[in-house]
């Protein structure tokens with residue numbers, strides 16, 4: 001089957017342009033462009049309510065909250081993390097002069113394997129930084145137990161987990177802090193943007209100082225802060241986006257369900273199932289290609305799909321531990337991370353976004369089924 005129209009792995013959620021114009025007019029009138037303006041404050045309130053979290057601080061992207069989280073908790077030494085993520089996770093540690101220690105993942109979820117954390121703890125370990133990969137919850141209970149036993153902090157990179165709930169509670173409430181990304185490619189976007197979720201007012205205060213150069217008053221600087229503030233245009237845009245995000249998630253769900261239905265009997269292709277206790281956000285639809293069973297490697301399938309104008313993404317590949325900055329670390333050794341290497345070599349994220357037509361999903365599924 002040949003497909004003329006290019007199908008990309010994602011396409012950003014955008015509201016009708018005319019609905020955004022009044023917000024812009026308002027900002028032009030007030031001339032309050034940034035620094036905790038009215039839209040910034042309103043979006044923080046709206047997100048606390050939508051996400052069911054007590055405190056949130058907005059940022060200009062999803063990487064700065066990771067960097068600020070580390071500063072806010074005064075993390076030092078070594079931090080245990082996963083190689084199966086977007087590079088920003090580990091980069092945030094590196095920028096803070098912290099040594100990342102990679103631990104292997106659970107092949108069933110793609111998330112950090114809690115049972116392998118303890119063996120990686122040293123006297124220098126101060127925190128664990130797991131990632132809810134594809135928005136699928138980590139084993140937060142087990143990670144908390146380990147953190148409590150060893151006196152470690154937990155910072156979740158929850159960039160994929162916007163709106164995800166477990167038994168009715170926000171996944172973002174797990175850990176000491178959790179970070180979000182509102183990048184254009186994410187389920188909920190503000191073009192660029194991000195946030196840091198915390199549990200108490202004092203921590204929020206400290207985070208808000210840190211994201212504003214450390215200013216705690218007109219003439220007081222309490223820490224070497226950074227500029228991480230979200231401006232009014234994007235905060236206003238975020239408010240408008242919130243009106244459309246439930247519909248976007250519902251459309252993503254229908255796409256995921258159709259992929260599952262159509263790919264369930266394809267030998268050598270597997271995918272993740274929903275967990276009954278979880279409200280998923282369907283950020284991604286990863287499939288895993290078993291070369292022997294399927295009769296074609298992941299890379300061959302990826303290239304063949306591309307030749308038919310279907311652009312998946314090998315996400316995450318290569319592993320973070322393979323990049324030049326990190327590959328010399330002892331914990332980056334291939335033998336230490338067998339599951340992560342296996343998954344990174346098998347994964348393709350298939351196109352999923354609200355505007356993707358279900359006929360296109362069928363076309364993609366058939367291409368995979370028939371090996372084109």
Ligand SMILES: *Cc1c(COP(=O)(O)O)cnc(C)c1O
Pocket residue numbers: 061062063064085086088089131157159160181182183192193194
């Ligand atoms: C997108 C993403 C980030 C970084 O977010 P930006 O908003 O692009 O800075 C961090 N971690 C993970 C896992 C991500 O997917």
